[in-house]
Amino acid sequence: MTEKISVNSQAKLSEAITMLTRLFRDKKFVVVSMRPGKDRTLDQNALWFAMYDRIAKTTDMGDVEDVRRYCKLHFGVPIMRSSSRDFFEGWATSFVHLTYERKLHLMGACAMFGPDGFPVTRLFNREQGCIYTDKIAAYFGGNGVYFDDLLGEAAA
Template sequence: MTDRISVNGAARLSEAIHKLTAMFRQHKYVVVSLRPGKDRTLDQNALWFALYQRIASMTQIGDVDEARKYCKLHMGVQILMNEDEDFRNAWHRTMKHLAYEEKLDLMGNNPLFGPDGFPVTRLFNRAQGIAYTNRIVDDFTAKGVVFDDLLNQEAA
């Protein structure tokens, strides 16, 4: 059983203390890891979903899920291939031989990897997440998709 809590206010701090206390009482041994900083998943995932929505509405790529799968396969996989030797080796062993459509399908909801599909963006560190955002924006801006309003909200 693993819990992950981002503490960003008094209520979340109280929740974390409560869960830690309950887990200690039940198991008597608990491993705790702490780090300062913002959780990538909160802000970046919200921005990515907005980007996928915009891509879906301004292109012929399909719905939001299709936009997400496309971005994961074309931008996200490339980032990990360039920066993570273990990922690159595993990709070559397990995924490279598959047809394009199969790879694309595996990026979304499927029985093998679940509702989030093949792990790509969830493996990113913060810098890789920023690079992913930039690649999406650069690629689709060149195709006429406008993201300025979404990116201005991100900066605010």
């Protein structure tokens, strides 16, 4: 059992202490790892899904999941390939030979990778998430999809 909590308020600190106390009481041995800084945020996830929804409603690309698969493959994979040697080598070994249709399929829910598909965006740090957002906005904004209202909310 692995549990993770981000502490960004007094309430979250109390929750983390309670979790740690409970785990120690139940298991008598707990490994704790801490680091400062933020993970990719839930706000980024919400923004991406709002963007996927807007793209799906304004284009003929299909539903939200079709758009999500497309964005992960076309924008997320290149970000990860350029920033992680392991990802680059893994992609080259296991995916580069697959057809486009198969790669696109694996980006979404599938038996091999579960409901979220091949891990791409969940591997992002905050900066990579910002780059991903910018790439989606630039590409689809250039194709007539309006995001200013969504991106304005994210900046606020």
